[in-house]
Amino acid sequence: MSELADMKKNLLVLFSLLVFAGLVWASETASPLNTNAASLSQEPMTPARFREIVGTPGDAVPLAPQLAAVPFWTNAVVSNVMSYASGKVFREELTQAARTVGGKYVVFTVQSKFYNQPMNSILAYDEKASALKVYGLYGDGHAGDIVTEGTAIYDYAKKTYTITSSYGDGFKETTTGSYTDTEDSAKTVVYKDGVLFMTREDKTRPIVAGK
Numbered sequence: 001m002s003e004l005a006d007m008k009k010n011l012l013v014l015f016s017l018l019v020f021a022g023l024v025w026a027s028e029t030a031s032p033l034n035t036n037a038a039s040l041s042q043e044p045m046t047p048a049r050f051r052e053i054v055g056t057p058g059d060a061v062p063l064a065p066q067l068a069a070v071p072f073w074t075n076a077v078v079s080n081v082m083s084y085a086s087g088k089v090f091r092e093e094l095t096q097a098a099r100t101v102g103g104k105y106v107v108f109t110v111q112s113k114f115y116n117q118p119m120n121s122i123l124a125y126d127e128k129a130s131a132l133k134v135y136g137l138y139g140d141g142h143a144g145d146i147v148t149e150g151t152a153i154y155d156y157a158k159k160t161y162t163i164t165s166s167y168g169d170g171f172k173e174t175t176t177g178s179y180t181d182t183e184d185s186a187k188t189v190v191y192k193d194g195v196l197f198m199t200r201e202d203k204t205r206p207i208v209a210g211k
Contacts, residue, residue: 045124047145050137054107054120058099066125066132067106069156071179073206074098078110084198090114096204123152134163150175171197182206 062068075097082090096110106123122135132152137145150165163175170193177186184204190197 045122045133045135045147045149047137047147050120050122050135050147053101053105053122054109054137056101056107058101058107061100061103063100063103063106064125067100067104067123070106070123070132070152070154072098072106072108072123073204075207076204077207079203081201082198083201085196095207134165138167170194175200 073096076095078094078096080090080092080094084090092112092114094110094112096108098106098108100106104124108121108123110119110121112119120137124133124135125131126133129151132154134150134152136148138148146168148165148167150163152161152163154161158178159180160176160178163177164173166172171190172192173188173190175186175188177184179185182205184202186200186202186204188200188202190199
């Protein structure tokens with residue numbers, strides 16, 4: 001895989017794994033998606049299920065307690081810097097929106113000029129694992145598409161978090177971040193086959209209406 005392709009893949013996975021700090025205001029139309037607790041706890045996150053959730057409008061259903069505790073903004077701007085082991089550095093500023101679905105999911109959508117299409121991720125609570133999970137979809141809509149999965153651990157008292165994930169082609173990464181009411185800062189270290197591949201540094205800030 002070329003470095004350009006790896007760069008695009010890691011930019012996609014970045015937004016499949018990061019959860020950004022802030023406050024959600026749920027005010028969109030209610031959704032017909034089946035989001036009852038029993039189906040969520042038993043149903044795996046397949047590519048088809050991922051697309052179904054992402055394609056569902058946001059709603060005003062109160063979030064489950066495990067998700068309500070996680071801070072995020074509905075609209076934000078993200079400054080992303082990726083530094084590769086080869087010495088190349090890639091920078092981009094992106095916009096990110098978030099909405100809630102059925103009280104069971106938070107859907108994040110990031111717009112990237114580099115990737116040239118919206119990138120989506122889903123935050124959910126895995127009842128079986130008793131853990132917050134961040135899911136993303138990597139692929140081009142064909143049979144080989146895969147769902148990426150990260151585990152997020154928050155320290156709400158210290159306002160810090162850690163997200164860990166492993167995915168195809170030997171990639172493993174760990175994100176550590178902290179947040180305030182006005183900014184989320186995160187650093188991710190990515191290894192490929194046990195060798196340092198790149199680091200990512202991100203700062204996310206809310207978009208304030210009228211400014």
